[in-house]
Amino acid sequence: MSIGQLINLARKDVINLVPYRSARNESNQVGIHLDANENPFVSSSGFNRYPEPQPVSLLQKLGALYGVSEPQLLITRGSDEAIDLLIRVFCQANQDGILITPPTYGMYSVSASIQGAFIESAPLLSREFVLDVDAIIKQWQPTIKLIFLCSPNNPTGNILDVDAVLGLCEYFCDKALIVIDEAYIEFSTSKSLTRFLNQFPNLVILRTLSKAYGLAGVRCGSVLAHPEIIALLRKIIAPYPIPTPVLQVVLDALSETNDERIKFQIKSIQIQREELRTFLQNHASVKYVYASEANFLLVAVDSPKQWMEVCRDHGIVIRDRSNIPGLSNCVRITIGTPEGNKTLQEVLRHV
Ligand SMILES: Cc1ncc(COP(=O)(O)O)c(C=O)c1O
Known part of the structure; x- marks a missing residue:
């Protein structure tokens, strides 16, 4: 499966979109900045300038933390924004949909509903809340572009079986993206599935600093995926999603000390x-x-x-x-x- 075929799962209008290019996208050169209609007088807080759209220092820090290269990483306002971006890029309103495995995190279906995407379900099998792989395969149809899996799952707490997840990545390699929400992975004895990103271009991993890193208040999440998927998401993210104070707080919090x-x-x-x-x-x-x-x-x-x-x-x-x-x-x-x-x-x- 080539990445080109996977990218074609995205909405055509997003593929063809010429994204807004902010002043900081055009040039980040040091000098007298007269390009972004900012107030030139440095305020006491030092916030008179727009921030970098995707701050390089934070990309480097998070890339090292999650074990991915910078082109494989998008910094978002919490993983909630990542969920929303994925659905807006891949689901055409009133046509495409997502598949979820309830009981699970509520924002997948809320974001889908806001976008006008339909929601198909393949419930986890209780009592252990394991994936029903056969049901996922049976429920899938070509207009389902994203399959959301949450591991460890909220609200049940269990980790999903790695072989089952990888089997789904394989089966859907040319059909749908498998989005693994790893918001709670740091509390688990299991490792992140990041190590499989190079093997499965349709694998997308969501991480957040809101849980183990104690930074729910700063809103900082990450999408880890193939660089071309990241490039698509970057097309539609707001021009300056990472406020300067957030950058400073996160860099401090992720320091070695x-x-x-x-x-x-x-x-x-x-x-x-x-x-x-x-x-x-x-x-x-x-x-x-x-x-x-x-x-x-x-x-x-x-x-x-x-x-x-x-x-x-x-x-x-x-x-x-x-x-x-x-x-x-x-x-x-x-x-x-x-x-x-x-x-x-x-x-x-x-x-
Ligand atoms: C499974 C899961 N994913 C994502 C989120 C949202 O995380 P963030 O604070 O990064 O937006 C939550 C929040 O509770 C969650 O439980």
Whole structure:
């Protein structure tokens, strides 16, 4: 399968689009800048200039972090923007669609609906929430351009079987892009599928700094994919998606001095997750604690309503997921600090 054929899966109007070229795209030369209608007086914050569209320093940093070359990387405002860009590039409104494997992250279908793309489903097989490969193949039709898989999956927490995912990459190599959302991969013992990008040009990986890196507030995600797919996404992304303060915060946060701190936090969350699991498994009103390789646990309980109320009355917010098909009686609990988890356990003794 040539990359040219894969690119042809994209909307024709995007393929033919002449993208907006911002002043900073045209020239980033050092000198007196009179090309972008900016205020020439340096403000006290130093933000009078537009930022680089894709800051080279951040591309280098994230490229090294994720193990990809710069042309394989697009920096986005969180992975939510990445999901939206992919759907807008590949799905023609009222014609194309996406395939999802529910229960899964809600933004795939929300972004698809906004774009006027249809949504086909091949539900994960409970109780382990494994991929139903046969159903995915059966549900697929040529107008389905993107297959979204989430691993570890939100809200179930489990990692998807690597062989099943790679089998899908192979099967759909000339038919659809396989988008793996790895928002929670740092909490897992499994490795990112980035190492398969060169083998499968239809593989797209989403990463984010919102979870393990503790930067949900700065909005910084990444798409890792074949350079020609990245080039297509770059055509439609807003001219200056990465604000200068975000760049500064992210570069600081990814400095070597922070590396140990992030590793320590991930370890702490993993330990707390298993401690909370043990507590919950011994709790009288817990029916089942699902396997999780993420920073949360999905728990089936006797009465989600009561769990929500007791937690709320003690100032703790957990998430009721019981109205999602396949998740009746389930609540999702994010792993907090050791102190927060201790308080949670004390509170849950009241249920
Ligand atoms: C699976 C998954 N993907 C993506 C996102 C969005 O991440 P970001 O903050 O990078 O937009 C979330 C947020 O909860 C998520 O759970």
